[in-house]
Amino acid sequence: MGHRTNCLSSVLDVPASTHERVRIAVLADSDTRWKWGALTARRIAASEPTGFVLRGRATPTARQLAETGVSDTPPREVTGAEFLREVRDGAYDLVVLALVGGTVRAVLQGIADLGLERRPVIVTGYVGVVYEKLADGLLLRHGADVVLANSRHDAERFRAVYEGVGADASSVVEAALPFLGGAPYAPEAGRDTLVFAAQPSVPVTRADRAYLLRRLVDHARKHPGREVLLKLRSKPGEHTTHLEELPYQKLVRDLDVPPNFRLVYGHMGEVLDRTDLMVTVSSTAALEALHRRIPTAILSDMGVREVLGNHHFIGSGLLTSFDRLDADIRPKPDEEWLSRQGVAADGSYEKAFDAARERVAELLAGPALPPIDPYYTAETAPGYLPGILARHRLDVTATPTRDSGLRRIVREAARGAYRHGVQRVAPVIRRLGEL
Known part of the structure; x- marks a missing residue:
């Protein structure tokens, strides 16, 4: 590896x-x-x-x-x-x-x-x-x-x-x-890299996502000597923990971006190896950066709201805005908050x-474990639990049929064709439609 x-x-x-x-x-x-x-x-x-x-x-x-x-x-x-x-x-x-x-x-x-x-x-x-x-x-x-x-x-x-x-x-x-994990943050002479960790579902609206993208591009223009990276979780057509309805890859096509602005993918640890400032709305990447003592900023531009998840960082000392970042004013984390949040930047992680x-x-x-005893049962949540179980249809007692292997092969081939269509064919068709 x-x-x-x-x-x-x-x-x-x-x-x-x-x-x-x-x-x-x-x-x-x-x-x-x-x-x-x-x-x-x-x-x-x-x-x-x-x-x-x-x-x-x-x-x-x-x-x-x-x-x-x-x-x-x-x-x-x-x-x-x-x-x-x-x-x-x-x-x-x-x-x-x-x-x-x-x-x-x-x-x-x-x-x-x-x-x-x-x-x-x-x-x-x-x-x-x-x-x-x-x-x-x-x-x-x-x-x-x-x-x-x-x-x-x-x-x-x-x-x-x-x-x-x-x-x-x-x-x-x-x-x-x-x-x-990873090595503690160590600045390198001549390196100046800001990384924005994007999230598939935060924020949700086109206006908010376009705003973040525009401010990020503007920041790159104002700091031509700084590398500004937009770290993305998935490529068009791929899904991750949350579905992404308005990918930044699509929104960025409407902008004229400077040469020091780029979209990047890959393992977050490798990206953090060259990061001098981590910026996000509420991504877990912030905790990864803080663990390594990498300077980190949580954006308040769209408010500090539960729907954005940045309310989690109240008390952290990290909430700030693009206006302040543009002026090179960087927040400093509260050590007590870091300790309570499991960041373990003090060396206690192991x-x-x-x-x-x-x-x-x-x-x-120990001996054989007792029966599973969940809180949600037919007695405590009769109007909620049946719907959850029905949606998953976990019928393990069903006997696999003789052609189940063939059906699995066909199903996997169909999934492969679908993925190829979403990731390869659809983008080409969209580009042709824009000519």
Whole structure:
């Protein structure tokens, strides 16, 4: 993996433990959640997981999976029912669910319905900053044996939600984001690089996205000696954790950009290696940058609002505007805030997963686990839960037909044709239409 491995050296060099033979399955529903799930598995059990990605609207492409840089062996694409059959037949000790809340609840139900004599330990959590649907997302994840919190701040919030509804909060374990790493920030003579970390769904409107893009381009014009990079998560036609309706690649075609402004892709760790100022609205990339002590700015231009997620950074000292950045006024982070947010810029990162390792070790070494006991049941949420389970249709008891292999091949070929059409043919047709 070359340089990419170096970027993640502190992530991948997990201390050896007594669980080196633990069989782990990771199920993810996007490229970013695959990255979180695979690295979390290594952090808490020091074993190489078997990876699966859930077939759905955000199923990542091979390029996206490779770009995460977490494994040379790509995860296998499966349906929910196929994954449950893997759990039933694969004798896994540990299952990491890197999924949205509703899918976590459906898979929990599916595993419970398998009736295994000794079921695996189930771990779940969040891929980044939790700034919306806190209660709903947490209650949908309740029933997992371990619900990881990425910071002390999150652990306190998670426990308060569970205790507030009378649910068992013992599953909440404080940890950190598993992909923090890389060398501490060191300025280089002659290098001046600003990176804007774009988000697929923040902001949502065309006007707001066009505003951010215009201000970024204007900033590049005002600072011709500065390299201004717009870091994008996906290419046109690809999906990630959130769907992107108005990609910046399309909006930028309407602008005359200076030579020091560029769009970039690739592994975030590699981009951060050459970053002198990280700018974003609320991306988790800010936490990655702060962990490395890279100067970071959170934009307040469109307000500090829950819908944008930048309200999460209240008290951080990082909120600022393009006007101030244009004037080279950079914010400074509040050290107490950094400590509470799991950034671990003080060198404590390697201990951040100790509690999770100990909890998982205890569960693995103990007797057979009790039945899964989620908060949302037919008794507590009869008007909500049935719809969630029905949407996922996890019928693991259905017997595969003799032509299921052929149908899988046809389905995968169709998906390949669709992706080719979206990523290659459609852009050409759009360009021809603009001539």
